[in-house]
Amino acid sequence: MTRRSASASFAPGAYVFPGGGIDAADATAHPIAARRASQGDLHLTQAIAAIRESFEELGVLLARHADGRPADDADIAALKRDAPFAAQCQARGLTLAADEVYLLAHWITDRDLPRRFDVPFLVARMPPGQAPVADGSEQFEPVWVQPADALARHQAGTFFMIFPTIRTLERLEKFRSVDEVLQACAAEKPVWTSCPRAGLLRGAETRFMEHESAYGELALVSPDGQMVHHLDWRTDEPVRLLRNVTRLTAPNPGVMTGPGTNSYLVGDPDSGYIAIDPGPNEPEHLQRFWRAAGGDIRMIVCTHSHPDHSPGARPLQAMCKVQPPILGLSSAATARPASEFRPDRELNNAEQLSVTGAGMQHSLEVLLTPGHAANHLCLVLLEDGLLFSGDHVLNGSTTVIDPPDGNMTDYLDSLDALNAACDRHAIEFILPAHGYVLGSAKDAIARLKAHRLQREAKVMAAMRQRPDGSMDDWVALAYDDVPQRMWPVAQRSLLAHVQRLEALQGGR
């Protein structure tokens, strides 16, 4: 890595990998570059640009003589860093070793940054016997550093780096050798592609990649990438996600509830509001929720009857001047006593609930989704293509399937139903009852399903390995990747898997 000049226009003073833009001459240097059969024209041009930049900035020469001998100090001394690169190499009989350069990652600068870059990050093994020497104008102090050391120094405040560099090192840190890195790149496509998004945590700029939990919420709230959204979980203030969707988180954070239960309001001051999941019976939370709706709640919908979702419904109803109906599904006979619930009216699958104001309608379509609980339902906000997923899909944790009210086969079937709803209604975002908004809805659902089936395979293997084993034995085997303190809860989902497997075997 090298340190950029303090007066550079982009990332001044940051430690970076050498690099720069593609020159017209890079594309015309193909004839003097070696290439892999699988290396496309664009990748070859990028590799040539990387070889040229490495030479101009650091005097590293990734080239070979006709007899295959790598370039050495004599070659480096003979070439001028500021003269046309390819022509000099050709005159000296050198072939550019572009076939040794691989594509590692594809970074696109965040939407909110004034300068936009679309950058391949490339990797190659350092040629033997060479030592980097910085040009002293753009780059300074070349340093060989282990990814973990660079990250530790950055943490300590002595090695400034920008986000893509940090995240690239975090990935590189996981490889044990240069060989492993190059192997991972053999497929000729980036190991990852990312266009990060920025939000505020404790007031400070914080960036996230696509796979991170806050990414979807930032995409929904700030599609153009403006850094305006606060990601701190607060229970004392509603968060406006869209003009017509507000979230208020209940003060019940915990192992099972994450940051707390998300209560949602859908509507506007003219139409009045539909309240989704009032949460536990927490008077202050219900007060704030009621106030966020200006007291004008037209319906209260509960996604299911667990104690962190529905007990607030009756007291919230009682606070309203015109009492809104409580809607949902009655708890089944299988529900635990704390989850008993009767709505004022039972909902039907595909039924629509809407509120209408000054030319604006907000319509929720009901999707019955048993699995997490027998009386679980999800809601699609049709005008905006949003899915309120209750506890069926969560962000940051995996929902528990607790038999007999929970049922694994129902859960998986409901995931399929949600996936179909995403197609039908062009749903991009999922608003869960716990955690931030999820983006790329269909991918999130597919990941969940894959995760469950993977777990099922582990459960099956555990049962085969210990046919006479107890649930305690099987949880230790099938949930060996989950902290032991979570095993009592995991055992409920394990039971759901076991029951499903037994039902599948019995052909029931």
Ligand SMILES: [Zn+2]
């Ligand atoms: Zn629940």
